[in-house]
Amino acid sequence: xxxxxxxxxxxxxxxxxxxxxxxxxxxxxxxxxxxxxxxxxxxxxxxxxxxxxxxxxxxxxxxxxxxxxxxxxxxxxxxxxxxxxxxxxxxxxxxxxxxxxxxxxxxxxxxxxxxxxxxxxxxxxxxxxxxxxxxxxxxxxxxxxxxxxxxxxxxxxxxxxxxxxxxxxxxxxxxxxxxxxxxxxxxxxxxxxxxxxxxxxxxxxxxxxxxxxxxxxxxxxx
Ligand code: C5P
Numbered sequence: 001x002x003x004x005x006x007x008x009x010x011x012x013x014x015x016x017x018x019x020x021x022x023x024x025x026x027x028x029x030x031x032x033x034x035x036x037x038x039x040x041x042x043x044x045x046x047x048x049x050x051x052x053x054x055x056x057x058x059x060x061x062x063x064x065x066x067x068x069x070x071x072x073x074x075x076x077x078x079x080x081x082x083x084x085x086x087x088x089x090x091x092x093x094x095x096x097x098x099x100x101x102x103x104x105x106x107x108x109x110x111x112x113x114x115x116x117x118x119x120x121x122x123x124x125x126x127x128x129x130x131x132x133x134x135x136x137x138x139x140x141x142x143x144x145x146x147x148x149x150x151x152x153x154x155x156x157x158x159x160x161x162x163x164x165x166x167x168x169x170x171x172x173x174x175x176x177x178x179x180x181x182x183x184x185x186x187x188x189x190x191x192x193x194x195x196x197x198x199x200x201x202x203x204x205x206x207x208x209x210x211x212x213x214x215x216x217x218x219x220x221x222x
Pocket of ligand 1: 098
């Protein structure tokens with residue numbers, strides 16, 4: 001039988017790193033649903049359409065042949081065969097992704113893509129904002145990761161620094177706060193813990209600690 005584990009939480013809560021490691025340890029497939037919202041945003045920007053134009057954006061999705069695969073522990077994202085895994089993480093895409101994320105019709109299309117992905121891959125660890133609440137309400141295990149805004153901003157700052165990108169800490173904080181607010185306030189698939197999710201404050205925990213905590217929880221609940 002296939003097992004679905006959902007990991008939701010705000011930007012910088014550690015869910016990507018934790019989900020990847022957890023999937024690796026369990027031999028499950030990892031699904032980064034944020035990459036889906038980013039890829040659709042990127043494809044819309046590339047096509048030059050208005051990101052708020054639902055009909056035009058639906059056409060973009062239908063004609064882009066977007067594909068998401070696990071490759072060496074990372075998510076390989078392609079658009080008509082072109083590798084766009086790095087491009088979708090750009091500052092420009094990050095600033096504009098909310099136009100797609102806040103649109104209920106876009107979300108319906110992406111929710112279907114996420115369920116199709118699960119049906120094709122069997123056991124998965126999926127991370128996002130609405131995985132435990134909307135996309136997989138019957139998931140076997142649900143977790144919600146959080147951390148203080150300060151800590152999440154510092155994590156992002158370090159990630160950028162490691163990639164050689166100089167990004168002001170205060171700017172990162174403002175950008176994360178803005179994204180959190182729109183993610184929490186939207187009517188469709190808002191960022192919130194499922195009632196039956198285990199909530200973990202990762203502010204003072206290492207990735208290893210969080211992965212260990214989740215594995216223990218899974219083992220004790222299996
Ligand atoms: O997780 P990541 O930062 O890559 O997600 C990018 C954006 O995609 C988020 O800011 C959020 O607005 C949106 N998103 C979403 N629902 C998900 C995953 C991501 O709305 N399940």
